[in-house]
Amino acid sequence: MLNIQNLHARVEDKAILKGVTLxxxxxxxxxxxxxxxxxxxxxxxxxxxxxGYEVTEGAASLNGEDLLxxxxxxxxxxxxxxxxxxxxxxxxxxALTFIRTALNAQRRARGExxxxxxxxxxxxxxxxxxxxxxxxxxxxxxxxxxSGGEKKRMEIFQMAMLSPKFLILDETDSGLDIDxxxxxxxxxxxxxxxxxxxxxxxxxxxxxxxxxxxxxxxLAAGRIVASGGPELALQLEAEGYDKYASAAA
Amino acid sequence: MSLxxxxxxxxxxxxxxxxxxxxxxxxxxGLIRTLPPLSPKFEGDIGVGPFAADETLTLVNGQGAIxxxxxxxxxxxxxxxxxxxxxxxxxxxxxxxxVGEGARLTLLESHEGLGEGYLSEIALDIHxxxxxxxxxxxxxxxxxxxxxxxxxxxxxxxxxRFAQTLLTSGARRQRIETRVAHPGAHADLRLDGIxxxxxxxxxxxxxxxxxxxVDGTTSQLTKGMVADQARGxxxxxxxxxxxxxxxxxxxxxxxxxxxxxxxxxAKPELLIFADDVSCAHGNTIGALDEQAIFYARQRGIPxxxxxxxxxxxxxxxxxxxxxxxxxxEVARAWVAQRLGRSNI
Ligand SMILES: Nc1ncnc2c1ncn2[C@@H]1O[C@H](COP(=O)(O)OP(=O)(O)OP(=O)(O)O)[C@@H](O)[C@H]1O
Ligand SMILES: [Mg+2]
Numbered sequence: 001m002l003n004i005q006n007l008h009a010r011v012e013d014k015a016i017l018k019g020v021t022l023x024x025x026x027x028x029x030x031x032x033x034x035x036x037x038x039x040x041x042x043x044x045x046x047x048x049x050x051x052g053y054e055v056t057e058g059a060a061s062l063n064g065e066d067l068l069x070x071x072x073x074x075x076x077x078x079x080x081x082x083x084x085x086x087x088x089x090x091x092x093x094x095a096l097t098f099i100r101t102a103l104n105a106q107r108r109a110r111g112e113x114x115x116x117x118x119x120x121x122x123x124x125x126x127x128x129x130x131x132x133x134x135x136x137x138x139x140x141x142x143x144x145x146x147s148g149g150e151k152k153r154m155e156i157f158q159m160a161m162l163s164p165k166f167l168i169l170d171e172t173d174s175g176l177d178i179d180x181x182x183x184x185x186x187x188x189x190x191x192x193x194x195x196x197x198x199x200x201x202x203x204x205x206x207x208x209x210x211x212x213x214x215x216x217x218x219l220a221a222g223r224i225v226a227s228g229g230p231e232l233a234l235q236l237e238a239e240g241y242d243k244y245a246s247a248a249a
Numbered sequence: 250m251s252l253x254x255x256x257x258x259x260x261x262x263x264x265x266x267x268x269x270x271x272x273x274x275x276x277x278x279g280l281i282r283t284l285p286p287l288s289p290k291f292e293g294d295i296g297v298g299p300f301a302a303d304e305t306l307t308l309v310n311g312q313g314a315i316x317x318x319x320x321x322x323x324x325x326x327x328x329x330x331x332x333x334x335x336x337x338x339x340x341x342x343x344x345x346x347x348v349g350e351g352a353r354l355t356l357l358e359s360h361e362g363l364g365e366g367y368l369s370e371i372a373l374d375i376h377x378x379x380x381x382x383x384x385x386x387x388x389x390x391x392x393x394x395x396x397x398x399x400x401x402x403x404x405x406x407x408x409x410r411f412a413q414t415l416l417t418s419g420a421r422r423q424r425i426e427t428r429v430a431h432p433g434a435h436a437d438l439r440l441d442g443i444x445x446x447x448x449x450x451x452x453x454x455x456x457x458x459x460x461x462x463v464d465g466t467t468s469q470l471t472k473g474m475v476a477d478q479a480r481g482x483x484x485x486x487x488x489x490x491x492x493x494x495x496x497x498x499x500x501x502x503x504x505x506x507x508x509x510x511x512x513x514x515a516k517p518e519l520l521i522f523a524d525d526v527s528c529a530h531g532n533t534i535g536a537l538d539e540q541a542i543f544y545a546r547q548r549g550i551p552x553x554x555x556x557x558x559x560x561x562x563x564x565x566x567x568x569x570x571x572x573x574x575x576x577x578e579v580a581r582a583w584v585a586q587r588l589g590r591s592n593i
Contacts, residue, residue: 050543076549088544092562101558102548109549141562158548 001026001197002047002166007058009046016042018222019058024166024215027194031208031233032201034219035241040201041085043219044168048082049075062166076102077109079165083155083172085201090142095154096124098142099161106162127160131187148175156187167191167198173207185210205237220244252277252370252398253341259284274482274514275424275453281396285368288312288333288340295332299388299579300357302328311340311369321349321378326573328357331371333395339368346373348381355573356385360399362392362420370398377409385413386576388583391420393448399425407434414571415442415471416583419450419479426455433462433493441571442471443564443580445587446479446511453482460493460523467498472564475504475511485530486518493523500530505537505563507556557588 002024009017016039024030032040046053047060049072060067067075090098104114115123128135131153143151152172159167169188173181188198188211200211208216208230216232217224218241225244226232255263265271266278288310295309305328306315319325331342348354360371369391377383391397397420405411415425431438444452458467473481483502504513517530537559545555561584568584571577 048547050547051539071552072543072546073549073551073555076547082547084544084547088538088541090541090545090559090562092565093558098545098548098558101554102545102550105551105554106549109551162548 001028001063002199003059003061004047005059007043007046007060008056009042009053010056011042011053015056016222017046020219020222020224022217022224024197024199026197028214029192029198029200029211030215030217031213032199032217032219033203033233033236038219039222040219041170044082044170044199044201047168048072048080073105074109076164077106081159081162081164081167083152083159083167083169085170085174087143087151087155089144091144092141094140095138095142099124099158102158103162124161127157130190131157131160132183133157149177149180152176153180153184156184159191160187163191165196167196168201169198170201171203172200173202173204181207182210205233208233218244251400252368252396253372256284256287256339256341256368256370271455271484274480275422275451277396277422280422281368285337285339288335288338288367291334293334295330295334295363298328298330298359298361299390299583300328300359300386301575302326302357304328305330307332308342308344308371309334310338311342311371314342315344317345318347319349319352319354319381322351323349324353326355326357328359330359330361332361332363333367333369333392333397334363335367336364337366338364341370341372344371344373346375348375348377348383350378351380352378353382354384355576356383357573357576358385358387360387360389360391360397362390362395362397365392366394367392368396370400373399373401375401375403375411377403377405377411379406380408381406382410383412384572385411386571386573386580387413387415387417387425388579389415389417389423389425391418391423393421393450395420395423397423401427403427403429405429405431405436405438407432408436410437412439412572413441414567414580415454416580417442417444417452417454418587419444419446419452421449422451424453424455428457429459431458431460431465431467433460433465433496435464438465438467439570440467440469441567442473443567443584444471444473444475444481445564445584446474446481447476449478451480451482453484455482455484457486458488458498460487460489460496460498462493464495465493465497467496467500469500470567470570471502472567473504473513474507474560474564475513476507478508478510480511481513483513483515483517485516486520487528489519489521489523489526489528491522494525496523496526496528498526498528502532503563504534505560506534507537507560553589561585561588
């Protein structure tokens with residue numbers, strides 16, 4: 001599924017990723033934890049193709065397809081989805097319009113028919129209900145004036161609507177209240193399947209109680225410095241990142 | 250001094266030039282080296298215009314004149330087609346509109362360039378009697394090489410309401426000017442506009458509102474986008490004369506520049522000689538939010554489509570202020586088509 005080989009990337013001449021190697025097979029959920037500034041969001045941006053990041057070495061592929069050679073929208077059409085740590089506001093574009101435009105663009109790119117308006121609305125109503133999102137909110141400018149938690153919920157709603165093949169969740173739990181965390185996690189778990197993979201970036205064990213990872217990795221100073229089973233997250237919560245500081249340096 | 254007077258006298262020095270303060274960004278003298286022959290009477294097919302209405306008035310190649318009067322209390326929706334049909338010729342046309350007391354007019358005005366490279370000036374006089382209501386929607390679809398001037402002189406009476414929305418894709422040089430004599434006296438004015446310019450197109454939206462009495466309101470919102478080597482000009486002047494107290498006037502102009510070679514020149518001016526007025530203006534010129542574009546692309550929307558979508562949303566605020574529902578639909582479709590989003 002997702003294969004990352006010795007990935008190096010920099011921003012404005014500052015090296016951030018210094019040789020990340022990671023494999024997430026189909027059907028698995030991997031968690032990435034690590035101190036602030038380690039490069040977790042950078043990894044998610046490099047994988048999705050945000051401008052301003054220069055890949056200086058290494059490779060990344062999804063189902064054997066070279067991601068780095070594709071435009072961001074082409075990567076999305078291949079099924080790559082990023083739930084942003086800081087979702088953007090899109091003034092004047094209602095959430096429903098935005099998502100329908102995205103869904104149809106992805107379908108066109110894959111040579112599929114566009115979704116008809118009634119089928120789209122039905123799907124949107126279903127998904128909004130399951131995420132306890134007020135349907136009226138979907139008629140407002142996307143994320144404009146939404147609270148931090150509402151924006152995160154909207155990310156998961158978009159994910160549910162687009163049903164991507166590979167999900168990257170960048171601190172989706174931050175800003176969510178206790179109930180919202182549960183609802184959002186259920187939304188994510190509903191997408192777990194033998195064909196899908198997920199990379200879950202988080203600082204807190206709590207999210208991993210709901211979205212149970214198969215593997216946990218520690219990213220520090222631009223490298224994966226430790227990997228283990230779910231117990232690694234518990235150990236990090238108890239001990240912090242101190243012992244990886246030397247490994248990273 | 251105007252394009253019309255230059256056409257009448259054949260004297261090029263009659264053309265407005267950049268030495269005239271109010272024309273410094275829309276130089277006609279420097280552009281027009283020789284005056285083309287006057288436009289002939291046109292007998293060919295003019296097709297259908299962009300607006301549907303029960304009544305249609307047509308002026309082709311400036312021939313003849315339109316003189317429209319609404320009796321007191323009348324309500325009419327009129328499509329007015331001002332057509333430049335013959336390439337490389339010049340014409341000036343006149344329109345006079347009188348709207349009686351309490352009458353209501355929806356004026357759906359289209360400037361249609363069927364020929365190439367013409368020179369056209371249309372002068373309009375619009376008079377609103379007390380409590381008259383006019384909504385004027387202007388869709389200017391000039392040919393890319395045309396020179397086009399639309400000059401409207403509007404006079405409001407007490408309690409009248411005039412609302413205007415200009416939609417333009419520009420021309421080689423294009424000036425759409427609106428001057429409003431505002432008596433205060435609970436008359437209400439809205440002057441809006443959208444310009445969407447690409448290639449080497451130019452559009453100049455100039456307005457002047459003179460508040461002469463107490464208790465008048467004016468609200469202006471113009472939004473524009475320039476791409477390629479296009480140039481947008483906005484000049485908005487609001488004059489509040491001595492004694493025109495309690496005037497409430499707001500003016501906004503906001504533009505997006507989508508390329509290095511495109512340009513926007515804006516001059517908002519508030520000249521206030523009265524006390525106790527509430528006047529404000531805002532003027533912003535910027536680019537699209539690149540982070541928002543990446544966000545849209547991450548969701549699968551191709552870059553050009555993302556840019557068009559955000560631009561459409563940007564000018565959408567002006568479209569939504571159009572009151573006549575069918576005209577609002579025409580405006581929406583025009584924006585989508587200009588931005589290459591007609592398939593959505
Ligand atoms: N545009 C930029 N210019 C300079 N430095 C940058 C830029 N973007 C990111 N960085 C730096 O790259 C490093 C990695 O940032 P990144 O956002 O990937 O960290 P993170 O692991 O996601 O942290 P957090 O847990 O706080 O979200 C940081 O030191 C950050 O300051
Ligand atoms: Mg981060």
